Amino acid sequence: MADPITFSGSPLDRVSVERRDATWIETLRAAEATRFLPLFRLDPLVKLGDARALAWATNALFDGLDPAPPMVLLGMDGEVAHFAVDVSAIEDPMEAFGLKDAAAFEDLRAIAGQLTPGETSIAAQARSLVDWHARHPFCAVCGGKTVVEMAGAHRRCIECAAEHFPRTDPVAIAVIVRGDRCLLGRSPGWPAAMFSALAGFIEQGETLEEAVRREIYEESRIRVGKVRYLTSQPWPFPSSLMIGCIGEATTEEIEIDAAEIEEARWFHRDEVREALAGETSKLIVPPPFAVAHHLIRAWVEEGR
Ligand SMILES: [Zn+2]
Incomplete structure (x- = not known):
């Protein structure tokens, strides 16, 4: 089992305990060093070229977007926070973000073989998590609206307080x-x-x-x-x-x-x-x- 397993081996620390601190999360979201991976209809943004690589953006990319696109914290690489951002509500994100030929939203299944092992894992986490959040705006218990808690680790119903966890x-x-x-x-x-x-x-x-x-x-x-x-x-x-x-x-x-x-x-x-x-x-x-x-x-x- 010498070869790495594709979609595993993320270098990010998921900060399961620290992410309870909503103030800290807000600080991270506003930090210049923070990296954001946009996903459009579950396809991650990747740099084009000889080999694909995840195309990380800074928060400047989302300036002026109203409402702000949904974001979940993937984890920390040292001091640098990494978020996934669901930009599916934007009709033409390539146009809206002024992205040119150097990057594109591509199907993860098609490009995973070209990413580094760690990147495949980050992209897998982002894809599964963004998909789950997009599918769970309402509570399965009472039908009430749910909101993100702990920077995306789960959702909570604002009517009956039931917690809903991303499933595997x-x-x-x-x-x-x-x-x-x-x-x-x-x-x-x-x-x-x-x-x-x-x-x-x-x-x-x-x-x-x-x-x-x-x-x-x-x-x-x-x-x-x-x-x-x-x-x-x-x-x-x-x-x-x-x-x-x-x-x-x-x-x-x-x-x-x-x-x-x-x-x-x-x-x-x-x-x-x-x-x-x-x-x-x-x-x-x-x-x-x-x-x-x-x-x-x-x-x-x-x-x-
Ligand atoms: Zn409920």
């Missing part, structure tokens, strides 16, 4: 193995020959291991015994945590659920090794950008 949805993703073979599947619409680890949302009242066994059985009718956790990945589309496992199959006969996947097959470790090395066109596995790649690679390397 856990997803179990697993490479299922049996001896020298592993079970991979493909979804409709994927590039030809692309197969990956099977995955599904963890449901209420089940463990990670139980979720893996249920999902794999639902999608392939393969029974899974021992399940071990390997690594995880934040997945900000909109707000999941992919929890990566390796599971041991106890059966071999595949019967797919066509409503969920298009195909599932057993692949020999040698075939998968070739696919990782890009030496075959018969099997394509996900790129290092995805946690499935790390799971598949870890299993192949265990067999050396």
Whole structure:
């Protein structure tokens, strides 16, 4: 697991305790050194050029905007505060901010591979958080209006005082193995020959291991015994945590659920090794950008 997991490894300190101080937050928002990452319809502003980089603005960019765009504190890099700003209410932010060809709002999924690992994590936090706030202007308990507290760490209803916290949805993703073979599947619409680890949302009242066994059985009718956790990945589309496992199959006969996947097959470790090395066109596995790649690679390397 040498390569960093995309969307993890933020250099920012989230200042969970200090952010309770609203006066301090206001000081940070007004400080010249403070950095703001604008997001338009969840796409972060990035610098164009040979490689993409997050395009941080100063508060001068938002001068005169009425109402002020919603902001959440991502964290501190030393003494410098970093906020995410939702500029989706501005009709043409490129025009409004006088941005030229050097920067653009771009889809995070498309550009994550070009950002540094730390930047992918900051952008993931910004995207998930801005999305959650935009979707929760009203209280799920009473329908009242909610307001931001603790610089974006949660919202509170002004009618019934209920607190609402940004959610992260856990997803179990697993490479299922049996001896020298592993079970991979493909979804409709994927590039030809692309197969990956099977995955599904963890449901209420089940463990990670139980979720893996249920999902794999639902999608392939393969029974899974021992399940071990390997690594995880934040997945900000909109707000999941992919929890990566390796599971041991106890059966071999595949019967797919066509409503969920298009195909599932057993692949020999040698075939998968070739696919990782890009030496075959018969099997394509996900790129290092995805946690499935790390799971598949870890299993192949265990067999050396
Ligand atoms: Zn309420």
